[in-house]
Amino acid sequence: MTDIRNSTAIAIGGFDGMHIGHQQLFRALDEKSTIVVIETGYANLTPKRERESFSHYPLLYLELNEIRHLNGEEFIAFLKDKFPKLQKIVVGYDFHFGKDRKYSFNNLKELFDNEVVVVNEVTLHGDSVHSHKIRAKLQIGDIVGANAFLGHNYTIKGTLVSGQGIGKKELVATINLEAKEYLMPKEGVYVTLTRIDDEEHFHPSVSFVGHRITTDGSFALESHILDGEVICKERATISFVSFIRENRKFDSLDELKKAIHKDIATASKELKFLQL
Numbered sequence: 001m002t003d004i005r006n007s008t009a010i011a012i013g014g015f016d017g018m019h020i021g022h023q024q025l026f027r028a029l030d031e032k033s034t035i036v037v038i039e040t041g042y043a044n045l046t047p048k049r050e051r052e053s054f055s056h057y058p059l060l061y062l063e064l065n066e067i068r069h070l071n072g073e074e075f076i077a078f079l080k081d082k083f084p085k086l087q088k089i090v091v092g093y094d095f096h097f098g099k100d101r102k103y104s105f106n107n108l109k110e111l112f113d114n115e116v117v118v119v120n121e122v123t124l125h126g127d128s129v130h131s132h133k134i135r136a137k138l139q140i141g142d143i144v145g146a147n148a149f150l151g152h153n154y155t156i157k158g159t160l161v162s163g164q165g166i167g168k169k170e171l172v173a174t175i176n177l178e179a180k181e182y183l184m185p186k187e188g189v190y191v192t193l194t195r196i197d198d199e200e201h202f203h204p205s206v207s208f209v210g211h212r213i214t215t216d217g218s219f220a221l222e223s224h225i226l227d228g229e230v231i232c233k234e235r236a237t238i239s240f241v242s243f244i245r246e247n248r249k250f251d252s253l254d255e256l257k258k259a260i261h262k263d264i265a266t267a268s269k270e271l272k273f274l275q276l
């Protein structure tokens with residue numbers, strides 16, 4: 001196992017989402033490097049240890065409370081203590097630290113006796129890429145925009161829960177999931193890819209996020225697999241591709257069923273197109 005104390009380079013930040021701005025920092029790292037994650041408690045794009053899925057570098061998690069009181073010198077001393085061989089610190093153009101976020105990369109450059117790499121602002125179509133903007137896009141159902149900022153599909157890992165049991169009998173079979181730590185995209189129906197338990201591949205799927213206002217009104221995150229029957233034992237991963245439509249209250253289960261079949265047709269068409 002890699003001993004992070006041997007790291008010669010580190011990148012520092014919150015890194016929720018591991019988006020294309022964050023990835024630009026990782027490109028400046030060396031072979032023996034660590035990503036230093038400052039945990040604010042708000043990470044909900046890649047909660048807990050999910051950031052690890054998006055980089056091959058080891059991650060060290062620091063609680064914001066552990067470091068927020070440090071001044072510039074103390075912060076550098078803290079880092080040198082964790083990384084005795086440190087030669088390079090990589091941060092972004094808007095990185096701030098310390099009490100009231102009063103220190104910037106300029107202070108790092110003054111105080112660190114080795115290299116400080118400051119990555120320029122990463123933008124997409126003129127728009128600066130940030131985790132809070134990705135959250136805002138997901139909240140309006142702009143999956144395509146969120147995915148472009150992320151550089152990968154927005155992905156939720158959930159644990160299996162039981163549904164109402166109506167799906168399979170009267171509508172279509174779905175895998176119902178619980179994923180409390182994640183930001184839920186806007187309520188509605190999505191083209192998705194779903195991975196079951198520890199399978200290696202993702203199945204084409206259509207997913208519903210929201211309150212089942214046509215039936216029991218409770219919140220659900222559920223996925224219907226398009227390429228055949230599957231058995232899910234414990235967990236599944238939903239990768240969001242695009243938004244199909246808003247959540248709706250239908251007057252009957254029959255009408256909901258018709259709408260679901262239309263959603264299935266839309267998702268099949270889009271995913272087939274993607275597979276070409």
Ligand SMILES: Cc1cc2nc3c(=O)[nH]c(=O)nc-3n(C[C@H](O)[C@H](O)[C@H](O)COP(=O)(O)O)c2cc1C
Nearest residue numbers: 163164165166167208212213214215224247248263
């Ligand atoms: C593709 C798809 C679209 C859905 N759209 C809606 C909807 O617009 N409104 C709604 O109330 N429920 C919608 N649902 C959720 C159904 O109400 C839910 O699957 C049904 O209540 C069965 O739930 P169960 O799996 O817990 O048995 C949708 C489900 C799927 C799979």
Ligand SMILES: Nc1ncnc2c1ncn2[C@@H]1O[C@H](COP(=O)(O)OP(=O)(O)OP(=O)(O)O)[C@@H](O)[C@H]1O
Nearest residue numbers: 013014015021091092094095121122129130131132
């Ligand atoms: N668009 C970007 N271009 C260059 N560097 C970035 C960009 N976004 C973040 N960084 C850098 O990546 C590190 C992690 O930043 P942080 O976790 O605050 O990301 P963020 O996307 O700005 O989050 P938030 O939207 O919550 O402020 C910091 O060093 C930061 O300066």
